[in-house]
Amino acid sequence: MQRGAAASLGDLLAGDLRLFGGPSTVEPLAGRIRAEQVSIVLSNTPLGMVANILNAAILVMALWGSPDQTNAILWASGIIVPAAVVGLRAKTSFQSVKPRSVSRRTTQNLVRNAFLFGTWWGSLPVLFFSGATSAAQVVITCLSAGMIAGGAASFSTIPIAAVAYTLPIFFGSALAIARVDGSINLPVAFLIVTYATTLLRAVFAHGFEFTQRLISQAESERAIRRDVLTRLPNRFSFNERLENAISNAMQFDEKFALLLFTFNNFKNLNDRFGRAMADALLVEAAARLRKSTRESDSIARLEGAEFAIIAPGDCRPDQIRTLAKQITDAMRAPFLIEGRELYCKVSIGVAFAPCDGSDANQLLRCVDTALHRATTPGAGPIQFFSASDDEAAARRHALERDLASALADDQLSLAYQPFLELGSDRIRGFEALLRWHHPMLGAISPSEFIPIAEDTGLIHDIGQWAVRTACLAAARWPCGLRIAVNFSVVQLRNKALLDGIRTALSEAGLEARRLEVEITESVLIANFEDVIALLRSLSFLSVTVALDDFGTGYSSLTYLRKLPLSRLKIDRSFVQDMLTDADCAAIVRSLVALAHELRIDVTAEGVETPEQLDYLRRVGCDEAQGYLIGKPIPVDDIPALLRDRLVWERST
Numbered sequence: 001m002q003r004g005a006a007a008s009l010g011d012l013l014a015g016d017l018r019l020f021g022g023p024s025t026v027e028p029l030a031g032r033i034r035a036e037q038v039s040i041v042l043s044n045t046p047l048g049m050v051a052n053i054l055n056a057a058i059l060v061m062a063l064w065g066s067p068d069q070t071n072a073i074l075w076a077s078g079i080i081v082p083a084a085v086v087g088l089r090a091k092t093s094f095q096s097v098k099p100r101s102v103s104r105r106t107t108q109n110l111v112r113n114a115f116l117f118g119t120w121w122g123s124l125p126v127l128f129f130s131g132a133t134s135a136a137q138v139v140i141t142c143l144s145a146g147m148i149a150g151g152a153a154s155f156s157t158i159p160i161a162a163v164a165y166t167l168p169i170f171f172g173s174a175l176a177i178a179r180v181d182g183s184i185n186l187p188v189a190f191l192i193v194t195y196a197t198t199l200l201r202a203v204f205a206h207g208f209e210f211t212q213r214l215i216s217q218a219e220s221e222r223a224i225r226r227d228v229l230t231r232l233p234n235r236f237s238f239n240e241r242l243e244n245a246i247s248n249a250m251q252f253d254e255k256f257a258l259l260l261f262t263f264n265n266f267k268n269l270n271d272r273f274g275r276a277m278a279d280a281l282l283v284e285a286a287a288r289l290r291k292s293t294r295e296s297d298s299i300a301r302l303e304g305a306e307f308a309i310i311a312p313g314d315c316r317p318d319q320i321r322t323l324a325k326q327i328t329d330a331m332r333a334p335f336l337i338e339g340r341e342l343y344c345k346v347s348i349g350v351a352f353a354p355c356d357g358s359d360a361n362q363l364l365r366c367v368d369t370a371l372h373r374a375t376t377p378g379a380g381p382i383q384f385f386s387a388s389d390d391e392a393a394a395r396r397h398a399l400e401r402d403l404a405s406a407l408a409d410d411q412l413s414l415a416y417q418p419f420l421e422l423g424s425d426r427i428r429g430f431e432a433l434l435r436w437h438h439p440m441l442g443a444i445s446p447s448e449f450i451p452i453a454e455d456t457g458l459i460h461d462i463g464q465w466a467v468r469t470a471c472l473a474a475a476r477w478p479c480g481l482r483i484a485v486n487f488s489v490v491q492l493r494n495k496a497l498l499d500g501i502r503t504a505l506s507e508a509g510l511e512a513r514r515l516e517v518e519i520t521e522s523v524l525i526a527n528f529e530d531v532i533a534l535l536r537s538l539s540f541l542s543v544t545v546a547l548d549d550f551g552t553g554y555s556s557l558t559y560l561r562k563l564p565l566s567r568l569k570i571d572r573s574f575v576q577d578m579l580t581d582a583d584c585a586a587i588v589r590s591l592v593a594l595a596h597e598l599r600i601d602v603t604a605e606g607v608e609t610p611e612q613l614d615y616l617r618r619v620g621c622d623e624a625q626g627y628l629i630g631k632p633i634p635v636d637d638i639p640a641l642l643r644d645r646l647v648w649e650r651s652t
Helices: 002-013 029-062 069-095 104-128 134-154 159-178 185-224 235-252 266-273 275-292 317-332 360-375 387-406 446-456 459-474 497-508 521-526 528-540 557-562 572-577 582-597 610-618 635-651
Strands: 256-263 298-303 306-311 335-337 340-342 346-353 382-384 412-421 426-438 442-444 482-486 515-520 544-550 567-570 601-604
Touching: 029 069, 029 104, 029 134, 029 185, 069 104, 104 134, 104 159, 134 159, 134 185, 159 185, 235 256, 235 298, 235 306, 235 346, 235 360, 256 266, 256 317, 256 360, 266 275, 266 340, 275 298, 275 306, 275 317, 275 335, 275 340, 306 317, 317 346, 317 382, 346 360, 360 382, 360 387, 387 426, 387 446, 412 459, 412 482, 412 635, 426 446, 426 459, 426 635, 442 446, 446 459, 459 482, 459 497, 459 515, 482 544, 497 515, 497 528, 515 528, 528 544, 567 582, 572 582, 572 610, 582 601
Parallel strands: 346 382, 426 482, 482 515, 515 544, 544 567, 567 601
Antiparallel strands: 256 306, 256 346, 298 306, 335 340, 412 426, 426 442
């Protein structure tokens, strides 16, 4: 019980007003409130100490020549010297940077000093009032009243300090009046009590209002820094915390890790299932993230499905890898949203401060580069920034810049790879493959520049150019040959794509049945319902549709059943191993049989040997494509290829 009483007293002296019905605060908010309170008191202190010194001097002047002159000088010295010291220290403190937080002990010391000054002024009427002349009594009364009012005003933000200062003066004044004979004592005493009660009520009311205003302000600031959906800190708050972490790391020679992670397929899930389910997924992800990180880690949601973690303390690579793995493991479990099980793949990039970056922009660039590497196919889900990433990032930036003008500068071209019909040994068409010949860097792989085109949105212009160029080329070929053009998930999100294909066919004068649109399974996963609508519209135009790289993604028989497919392309990974791997051979046979049951033609990709070609003939595959049939060639070489093939057919 004694310990509880001592704790309550400590809280009271630290400015906690709950005992008087004031607003409740907890650390660290209470520390911020104390900082504001103390700052205001310190700003008032120099002027208050000047008032203390002047009032002490006035007392000496009022009692000069009286028997209490010496005592008055000694008493005034006892207030002038401490007041001068406190005033100078307060002025120095006020001129320095205001702290963001103040400890309980600081406020307790301030209350103690207020009590000491108040006690000294409370001794004034006790020591000098009864023996003073009427004029001196008026001066003492005015000085006491003035110090009460001035002290209450100076400490108004900390009511307990105002009480500690003014109460001794009230008691001293009451005691002095009680020692004076006369009937006026009772009304004066009543006046003192009324004055004290009114003043202290005003002080407490002001203190309550001041504290509540700071609490409301802090809540508003916290709301500004809080993500509405997940209740995690937002980008604004993250930027502040990152700057503070970098500052501390540089000042105290510490390290910390910055982790940036995202859901690779979040955009697809959002498109397919809608925003409500995507938001619910993010809320659940935030809850899992809190459980899988350490208490010292600072988590924030930046935007979309991108989260960041500032991990201080033990940030050895093995420890951070363990932390990152905990996050990926937590996110691997299915998310049960509105009765559906949603699966997400997480990629995490990691950078360390200050070794990877000594300022926020540099560090964010590094961790973003690491995250980009983690999201590339074939890379692990957890990637640490390395020096080689700088070169890769610089190359990507250069390619982004140059790709914007590559189309206008005629650096892009199409190469055409033939399809061979196995039943007749005739060329039945070509696939248009995009090529970029950089004037300085030479040939750039499509696997490198097409993702850049998709990220920057250039894929729409490039794709429209490709389909128009391919249609113009095919219009000059024999009418039995088709042209196949690949379309990415980003292109299929473009609502103007259908009109662009119509325009390309019209300008080239090409029959729609001779154009084949190739898509991959990733396109279907991204937005299945919208893709079905687009493909049905193409099918209505008589454009054929081929499903490329079948079997390498999240293959679903639903695709074969619901989509208006004309062709299924078996991925080269199965074709290359089908003669040595019984499982691959079984898959190829099964896919051919299944597609034929559904009245879908089959093309095998990556055919490189006569043995592979013979096997595909035996299992009834319709077409083959690969280096054995023909490599991708420029459009001008196609007539020669067709003539040579015709001569070969006649000779056999």
